[in-house]
Amino acid sequence: MAAIEGALSFSVASVVEDVLQQHGNRSRGLDLDARRAEEAAIRRYEAAALLRKLVGVVAAKDLPAEPSEEESRLGLRSGIILCNALNKIQPGAVQKVVESPRDSTHVPDGAALSAYQYFENVRNFLVAVEEMGMPTFEASDLEQGGKSSRVVNCVLALKSYSEWKQAGGNGVWKFGGNVKTTTSGKQFLRKNSEPFTSSLSRTTSLNEKSQNGACMETDLNRMVGRLLIQPDIQSILAPVIYNHVIFIFWQSNSSLSMLVRAILLDKKPEEVPNLIESVLSKVVEEFEHRIASQIELVLKQTLSTTKAGMQFMQVKFHEEIHNLGLHIHGLAHAASGYHRVLEENRRLYNQVQDLKGSIRVYCRVRPFLPGQYNHLSTVDHIEEGTISISTPAKNGKGRKSFNFNKVFGPSATQEEVFSDTQPLIRSVLDGYNVCIFAYGQTGSGKTYTMSGPKDLTEHSQGVNYRALRDLFLLAEQRKDTFCYDVSVQMMEIYNEQVRDLLNTDGLSRRYPFPELVSDLL
Numbered sequence: 001m002a003a004i005e006g007a008l009s010f011s012v013a014s015v016v017e018d019v020l021q022q023h024g025n026r027s028r029g030l031d032l033d034a035r036r037a038e039e040a041a042i043r044r045y046e047a048a049a050l051l052r053k054l055v056g057v058v059a060a061k062d063l064p065a066e067p068s069e070e071e072s073r074l075g076l077r078s079g080i081i082l083c084n085a086l087n088k089i090q091p092g093a094v095q096k097v098v099e100s101p102r103d104s105t106h107v108p109d110g111a112a113l114s115a116y117q118y119f120e121n122v123r124n125f126l127v128a129v130e131e132m133g134m135p136t137f138e139a140s141d142l143e144q145g146g147k148s149s150r151v152v153n154c155v156l157a158l159k160s161y162s163e164w165k166q167a168g169g170n171g172v173w174k175f176g177g178n179v180k181t182t183t184s185g186k187q188f189l190r191k192n193s194e195p196f197t198s199s200l201s202r203t204t205s206l207n208e209k210s211q212n213g214a215c216m217e218t219d220l221n222r223m224v225g226r227l228l229i230q231p232d233i234q235s236i237l238a239p240v241i242y243n244h245v246i247f248i249f250w251q252s253n254s255s256l257s258m259l260v261r262a263i264l265l266d267k268k269p270e271e272v273p274n275l276i277e278s279v280l281s282k283v284v285e286e287f288e289h290r291i292a293s294q295i296e297l298v299l300k301q302t303l304s305t306t307k308a309g310m311q312f313m314q315v316k317f318h319e320e321i322h323n324l325g326l327h328i329h330g331l332a333h334a335a336s337g338y339h340r341v342l343e344e345n346r347r348l349y350n351q352v353q354d355l356k357g358s359i360r361v362y363c364r365v366r367p368f369l370p371g372q373y374n375h376l377s378t379v380d381h382i383e384e385g386t387i388s389i390s391t392p393a394k395n396g397k398g399r400k401s402f403n404f405n406k407v408f409g410p411s412a413t414q415e416e417v418f419s420d421t422q423p424l425i426r427s428v429l430d431g432y433n434v435c436i437f438a439y440g441q442t443g444s445g446k447t448y449t450m451s452g453p454k455d456l457t458e459h460s461q462g463v464n465y466r467a468l469r470d471l472f473l474l475a476e477q478r479k480d481t482f483c484y485d486v487s488v489q490m491m492e493i494y495n496e497q498v499r500d501l502l503n504t505d506g507l508s509r510r511y512p513f514p515e516l517v518s519d520l521l
């Protein structure tokens, strides 16, 4: 919002004034410059005369009767003459005037007072004249390079006011030549603008009418009205002209008024419409140019703000990425620690398996089958790792004991038998080679132990099924860390014949393993 307001930081008045100034400079040249300098000098002398008259020649010793621009500036710079003159016209208008010390040595640049004191006087003077409705100027106009014409304008307005007061003060005084009469209806004419009025009187009826503000305004309206007949200009200028230009030309801006007069000075009446059309089109052009510049400025500001915002976000983004990197690094470190612990654990686990014995032999005693009623068994006694077998001997009954890693009796379940083999399945996935096989005479229960009975249930599944199930379960648990390939072969060696039990040609099959294995996979 502030940026948009900034885009319109110039006024229509300033644009018009600048264009008129340029126009004036272009169209007139040196003759006009000289004439204007002459007119400015006359006005300056007039202002000096008033001030000298009001404060007295002694007090106005710093201000010559016909001062140059520089002498005028130096004489008025301390604000003392201005304040005292104003107080003469309007007693008490400036409450306190900081006077120059009487014994101080005069310095050409009026430096007997401090810059601050000058400023106090000038500021108090400007506040007072503004309250009185006079045209004011900037304190800087009393510095080198300031607009001395504005100071002269102000003083001449004071003169006008003083004369109006001396004439009885009828109506309401208003700077610019207009007096709103309240009783007598007598119009107040601004005598101090004689240099202009005398110049203007040389030309046309327009100039005569210009003695009266209302007539001047009517003339301008008529001229503008003529311009507005043209559709292009109408659409562009109508709002500007009616809302601003008339107001600026006549009501408030005396410097504009002077510029207009200066430009119209040597023009014939028939030249005026073309001149105004040209000036107004320049105004529009200048206005558009300034708006474009301001918009460009706003865009540049917006761009730079956005750029700064983007840079800020980029820095923030980099910070967050950096923090995330640190976090991930920490996690990776923790994970590597975890993997080290896991590896150590695995190593120890397999070491335990080795210590238990890399070759383990278990013994399982099959129960009596249905139909074996005599229940005569050679097994005499079974302990944890020992089985005692009764053997016939010459001197009566004999006994032989055999040691194994573990002995399973007839009542041992499939689950109990597998529990001692189960840790080795984990070792397979840790990269160890493991071989489990069953050995025994026909009908002793090898197939039952390794696979299970014909009518297979989850409870009666043998070592093969349980081992494969564990293998896939562990592989699934480790899938985020390891990827395993599993392949199966199933061979039979019988009567010195080797047969592939997973061969699906149907001829060499002895057991229904292929289906069971494919189910598992």
Ligand SMILES: Nc1ncnc2c1ncn2[C@@H]1O[C@H](COP(=O)(O)OP(=O)(O)OP(=O)(O)O)[C@@H](O)[C@H]1O
Residues within 6 Å of the ligand: 365, 366, 367, 369, 410, 440, 441, 442, 443, 444, 445, 446, 447, 448, 449, 453, 454
């Ligand atoms: N622990 C057990 N509990 C119940 N029945 C069993 C057990 N062990 C074996 N059997 C049964 O004993 C019979 C013979 O077992 P199995 O076929 O497994 O012997 P095998 O050693 O494989 O014989 P072969 O070498 O001739 O193939 C089967 O009917 C089987 O169901």
